[in-house]
Structure formats: structure tokens, C-alpha cells
Amino acid sequence: MMVATLLVFLMHLGVVTVEAGLNRAKNAVDILFKNTMIPAIGLITYAVIGFGLMYPSDHWWVGKLLGFAGFGIGTGPEEVTSAYNPGYTYWTDFLF
Secondary structure, eight states, X not given: OHHHHHHHHHHHHHHHHHHHHTSOGGGHHHHHHHHHHHHXXXXXXXXXXXXXXXXXXXXXXXXXXXXXXXXXXXOXXXXXXXXXXXTBOHHHHHXX
């Protein structure tokens, strides 16, 4: 899973080079900044809100339809080992 995650992040480098190459040189810095901020803002937003929506555990609001485990990422000692899931850890799940 981490190799697939790495490949997704490396795809951003390919998009940056193509997009910067197809635009005028004066816009290259704007393109680089935009393509750096998209994953950064996405990761921060996912860490603050998205992960809690994705894994609500026992915190359901509307039956089993909508749940939210809270803001941020909280880990216990059992979540950073393979006890979380036999194939990967909590942080691998978060990054993927």
C-alpha cells in the first residue's frame, strides 16, 4: 500500500512538469505553487476532518448513515502495530 501511495504522490511531479511545460515561463512559479499546495491542503483537510468521517468507529449520528469520530487523528498504542490490521498500520491507512 505504501508503494501505491508513493506512486500517487510522484504523479504530482509528472503533472507539474507537463503543466509547467505547456504554459509560458512567467507562469511556471504559479503552476509549481498550485501543484504543491493541492496535496498539502488536501492532506491537512483529510487529517482534520476526513479521516474522522471515514472511520467513525462507534460515533454515529444518524443510525448507521452518518458518523464522525472527531477532529484530528488520534492513535492508541494498538493502532501503530499490525494489531490495527494484519496487512498495514494506522499510518499506512491514513496516507493511502
